[in-house]
Amino acid sequence: MASRDALRRALAGAVVVVAAITAALGGATAASAHDSLVSSSPAEGDTVAALSDVRLDFSANLLGADGGNIVIVVGPDGRHYENACAELAGSTLTLPVALGDPGAYSVEWRAVSSDGHPVSGVIPFAYTGESVSTGAETSPCASAAGATEAAAEPASTGGMSGLTLGLLLGGGVVVLVGVLLVFILRPRSRED
Ligand SMILES: [Cu+2]
Numbered sequence: 001m002a003s004r005d006a007l008r009r010a011l012a013g014a015v016v017v018v019a020a021i022t023a024a025l026g027g028a029t030a031a032s033a034h035d036s037l038v039s040s041s042p043a044e045g046d047t048v049a050a051l052s053d054v055r056l057d058f059s060a061n062l063l064g065a066d067g068g069n070i071v072i073v074v075g076p077d078g079r080h081y082e083n084a085c086a087e088l089a090g091s092t093l094t095l096p097v098a099l100g101d102p103g104a105y106s107v108e109w110r111a112v113s114s115d116g117h118p119v120s121g122v123i124p125f126a127y128t129g130e131s132v133s134t135g136a137e138t139s140p141c142a143s144a145a146g147a148t149e150a151a152a153e154p155a156s157t158g159g160m161s162g163l164t165l166g167l168l169l170g171g172g173v174v175v176l177v178g179v180l181l182v183f184i185l186r187p188r189s190r191e192d
Pocket residue numbers: 031032033034113115116117
């Protein structure tokens with residue numbers, strides 16, 4: 001009997017966790033007044049023959065002038081082709097670059113929205129020009145080097161990666177609770 005109560009408490013705890021995650025997801029959806037990327041150069045899917053600066057224009061002035069805004073350019077070889085840290089001016093981030101071999105590149109960015117929330121995205125583009133750099137293993141921008149893995153992981157566009165991750169986590173918990181229910185309820189009905 002005592003163990004049954006313990007199981008019930010565990011189950012109730014799991015339900016509370018699901019409720020909390022659902023509430024968090026609802027909050028994330030409601031707070032969608034984040035600044036968004038309005039335009040970029042290069043834009044997604046562009047093919048460029050020369051590029052010395054990447055420019056990202058947002059819908060409002062960003063926060064995080066102290067290294068919170070990170071932009072990197074990763075080449076077809078996985079190396080970094082940015083020359084420095086991104087520079088913030090109002091709603092615009094500018095990043096000096098020198099590209100290497102032609103091929104598929106991507107701009108990976110993370111910015112601090114004016115409401116303090118991080119937004120991020122990936123902008124794939126193609127380079128057809130000559131190699132003017134051999135790139136670097138890690139970003140020459142110290143704050144970007146520390147955050148490269150975090151920025152590279154959500155390989156989606158439009159800053160939806162956080163929400164997607166939340167949905168995946170929420171789905172995982174729902175599955176976990178389902179498994180718990182099967183384990184807790186099935187043997188009991190046989191005993192009774
Ligand atoms: Cu927000």
